[in-house]
Amino acid sequence: MRLGPHLHRIGNDTVAAYLIVTAEGITVIDAGLPGHWNDLVAELESLGRSVDDVRGVVLTHGDSDHLGFAERLRRDHGVPVYVHAADAERARCGDKPKTPMGPMRVGPTLGFFTYALRKKGWRTEYVKEVVELADGDVLDLPGAPRVIGLPGHSPGSIAVHVPLAEAVFVGDGLTTRHVLTGRTGVQPAPFTDDPDLALESLDRLADVGASWVLPGHGAPWQGSPADLAAQARAARG
Numbered sequence: 001m002r003l004g005p006h007l008h009r010i011g012n013d014t015v016a017a018y019l020i021v022t023a024e025g026i027t028v029i030d031a032g033l034p035g036h037w038n039d040l041v042a043e044l045e046s047l048g049r050s051v052d053d054v055r056g057v058v059l060t061h062g063d064s065d066h067l068g069f070a071e072r073l074r075r076d077h078g079v080p081v082y083v084h085a086a087d088a089e090r091a092r093c094g095d096k097p098k099t100p101m102g103p104m105r106v107g108p109t110l111g112f113f114t115y116a117l118r119k120k121g122w123r124t125e126y127v128k129e130v131v132e133l134a135d136g137d138v139l140d141l142p143g144a145p146r147v148i149g150l151p152g153h154s155p156g157s158i159a160v161h162v163p164l165a166e167a168v169f170v171g172d173g174l175t176t177r178h179v180l181t182g183r184t185g186v187q188p189a190p191f192t193d194d195p196d197l198a199l200e201s202l203d204r205l206a207d208v209g210a211s212w213v214l215p216g217h218g219a220p221w222q223g224s225p226a227d228l229a230a231q232a233r234a235a236r237g
Contacts, residue, residue, distance in 0.1 A: 001043075003167075003212065003220060004165055004166070004167075004212070006020055006021050006022060006143065006162075006164050006165045007019070007020065007021070007162075007165040007167055007212065008021060008043055008047075009214070009220065010032065010036055010039040010040055010043050011032050011033075011036055011039060013176075013177050013217070013218050013219050014111070014112060014115045014177075014179065014217065015032050015033055015036070015065055015115065015116070015119065015216065015217060016030075016032065016214070016215070016216060016217065016218075017029065017030040017031055017032040017036060017040075017066075017068065017216075018030065018167075018169060018214055019040075019043065019044075020141075020142055020143035020145070020162050020164070020165055021047060021049075021142075022142040022143060022164070024055075024142050025053050025054065025055040025141075025142045026044070026049060026053045026054045026055060026142060027054075027055060027056055027057075027058060027139075027141045027142045027143050027145060027162075028040070028054055028056070028057045028058070028073070028079075029057075029058050029060070029145070029160055029162075029169045029214075030057075030058075030059060030060055030066045030068075030169070030171065030216055031057055031059070031066060031067055031068035031069045031070035031073070032065070032066070032068040032069070032119070033065055033068045033116060033119035033120060033121045034068050034069060034072075034119065034120040034121070034123045034124070034125065035068075035118065035119030035120040035121075036068050036069060036119060037068070037069040037072060040069060051073065051077050051079075052077065054073060054077065054079050055079070055141050055142055056079060056080050056081070056082060056139065056141040057070045057073055057074075057079060057080070057081045057082065058082045058083075058133075058139065058141070058145055058160055059081065059082065059083040059087070059091060059127075059130075059171075060150075060157060060158055060159070060160060060169060060170065060171025060172070060173070060216065061083070061084070061087050061090070061153060061154045061156060061157040061158070061171050061172060062083055062087035062088070062089075062090030062091035062092075062096075062154060062156065063090070063096070063154065063172065063191075064094060064121070064124040065116065065121060065216070066171065066172075066216055067091060067124060067125065067126065067127060070091075070125075070127050071125040071126065071127045071128065072125065074127060074128070074129065075128070080131050081127045081129070081130050081131065082130065082131045082132075082133050082139065083127070083130045083131075083132065083133060083156065084132070084133045084134070084135075084147070084149070084155075084156030084157070084158050085132040085133065085134060085156065086151070086154075086155035086156030087154050087155060087156025087157070088130050088132050088156070090154060090156070091126065091127045091130055092126055092127060092128065092130065093126055094124065094126055096154065096193075097193055099190075099191050099192060099193060101180060101190065101191070102180070102190050103178075103180065103181050104180035104181055105180070105181050105182060107182065108178070108179065108180060108181055108182030109179070109180045109181075111182075112179040112180065133147050133158065134147065134149075135147055135148065135149035135158070136148075136149075143162040143163075143164045143165060144162070144163070144164070145160045145161065145162050146160070146161045146162075146163075147159075147160065148160070148161055148168075148204055148205065148208070149201070149204070150170065150171070150173040150198075150201045150202070150204065150205075151194070151197055151198075151201055152173065152192060152193065152194050152195070152196075152197035152198025152199070152200070152201045153171065153172040153173055153189060153191075153192045153193060153198050154172075154193055155193070157171055157172065157173055157198075157201075158171070159171070159173060159204070159205060159208075161208050161210065163209065163210075165212065166209075166210050166211045166212055167210055167211075167212040167213075167214055168205060168208050168210040168212070168213055168214070168225055169214045170205070170213060170214065170215050170216075171215070171216045172189040172191070172192070172215070172216050172217070173189070173198060173201065173202065173215075174186055174187065174188060174189055174198075174202065174215060174228060174232050175187060175188070175189040175190075175215050175216075175217045175218045176215050176217075176218030176219050176220075176221050177217055177218030177219060178190060178217075178218075179217050184218065184219070185231070185235060186221065186227075186228055186231040186232055186235060187231075187232055187235035187236065188232055188235065188236050189215075189216075189217065195236075199229065199232055199233055199236065202228050202229035202232055203229050205225040205226070205228055205229070206225065206226045206229070207226070208225045210225055211223070211224075213225055213228060
């Protein structure tokens with residue numbers, strides 16, 4: 001799905017991943033679920049490109065519904081996978097604390113888990129080798145992604161700012177569609193390690209120059225990142 005001249009999305013409002021498309025190659029932001037591999041290949045083919053054009057995968061954090069096809073790209077195509085140092089172990093082996101599920105409704109929750117099963121979420125491949133990131137890094141990848149530390153959902157959660165695409169990718173730093181309740185709009189994401197810290201971290205996006213805010217779950221959001229923290233706090237109540 002084309003969002004802009006350099007910006008494409010694969011997946012849907014349940015689970016999404018993104019492509020930064022340039023003449024020099026493609027950067028993938030998050031890798032969805034294993035079954036999104038076919039979506040990736042189809043999107044690349046629609047652009048006249050292939051997986052050989054992918055130069056790197058940047059993970060916003062190390063949770064399984066963002067790892068998807070990352071290890072397949074690394075193992076079979078030599079594509080480096082980048083993740084913040086504080087989430088490196090989570091991406092390599094899945095270690096994470098148990099978090100309360102919080103509010104939920106049967107229909108949306110069942111829909112989320114059904115979609116995850118259909119996209120082979122039960123076949124998580126952890127990433128055997130990662131390139132560790134730090135806050136402030138600017139990566140030598142198409143679009144020159146800049147790392148903004150966004151701890152809270154996980155210790156190594158990040159936002160990824162790509163000025164070329166006028167976009168900031170926030171992973172599960174927030175959501176625009178709660179996968180367990182179906183509620184839409186900017187709000188805190190479920191399954192968050194430290195909800196208070198996650199909200200506080202959103203203030204770090206206030207000065208980011210972007211017109212797209214792109215979460216891992218929910219519809220793309222167009223507007224100023226400066227408005228996000230206030231909206232998320234209001235939604236939390």
